[in-house]
Amino acid sequence: MSDVTVIGLGAMGITIAQLFINQGLQVTLWNRSQNKAENLITQGATFATNINEALKASPITIMCVFDYAAATEIFQNVEASPNLAQRTLIQLTTGNPEDARNALLWANTLGIHYLDGAIQAAPSQMGQSDTPILLSGDEKVFRESEKLLEILAGNIIYLGGKIDAAATVDAATLSYVYGAMTGFTHGARMVEVAGLDVAQFGKIVKEISPSFGEFFQHEGNVIQSGDFTISESPMRISVVATERILQSSIDANINTEIPAFIADLFKRADSAGLGDKEAAALIEVIRD
Ligand SMILES: NC(=O)c1ccc[n+]([C@@H]2O[C@H](COP(=O)([O-])OP(=O)(O)OC[C@H]3O[C@@H](n4cnc5c(N)ncnc54)[C@H](OP(=O)(O)O)[C@@H]3O)[C@@H](O)[C@H]2O)c1
Known part of the structure; x- marks a missing residue:
């Protein structure tokens, strides 16, 4: 059995897997395109033959794919199995609150513990003492996963048991960012037109x-x-x-x-x- 599974090897998933490998953890990987795993495999990671094997391989799986449409497509290929019961899936794919609620329902049908999260940093900022990741879901499951998550981010913000809290606060934070962005852009136009x-x-x-x-x-x-x-x-x-x-x-x-x-x-x-x-x-x- 490995220590952790990482599903999704885009820019963020590769960084996540690399941070775990750097800590000497045994890492299992799964990605739609296997070629993205090559460099990580040369460092000792294992590529699972399918999504069920990936989830079964470790007590905790981190998923980080493009969006929830991609995550849902992957979920649809997971077959119910006693091997999945008590496994934990931590979803770090960015989604909306409804996505988080639906994913929890899906996980419950398979007996998988489910946490939902939102990464508020770029790949190059991961693994720092101030890297923020929002997390929500069952507190006992969160506490059991906390040490592993701290490898990814020094600023893990646990928002409580409501599964959709991380997605809600992530969207609220982005509301602030885009409000500032639009105001900034208008200000830039004021400065530009004044020749400054x-x-x-x-x-x-x-x-x-x-x-x-x-x-x-x-x-x-x-x-x-x-x-x-x-x-x-x-x-x-x-x-x-x-x-x-x-x-x-x-x-x-x-x-x-x-x-x-x-x-x-x-x-x-x-x-x-x-x-x-x-x-x-x-x-x-x-x-x-
Ligand atoms: N990058 C950032 O700066 C950043 C910052 C904060 C949060 N995030 C979040 O992190 C998540 C991943 O971002 P990323 O930058 O790693 O994205 P990315 O580089 O575009 O990677 C996308 C990943 O999703 C997989 N994927 C896409 N469609 C799929 C499908 N239909 N079925 C199965 N797999 C599929 C891709 O698999 P293939 O390799 O097979 O294409 C790849 O592993 C996103 O939700 C993003 O919002 C990213």
């Missing part, structure tokens, strides 16, 4: 980002507490700031879709009487 240095703008954004991270952590605490008494940043400041960004964009004769959308949200917050609340009270507009 966009690279320098990027550097300024990098330098202010840690303190904005602190701010969002505070706003998260505010939303969780439900107490929107002004504690850091009054809503009315954001109302006028977002209106000013919109007006500046109109004056510069550039695309206004992004600032118009944002200014509208804050204007609605103001109209709803939230001007004298903490900025995080914007969630009241979104809850509506």
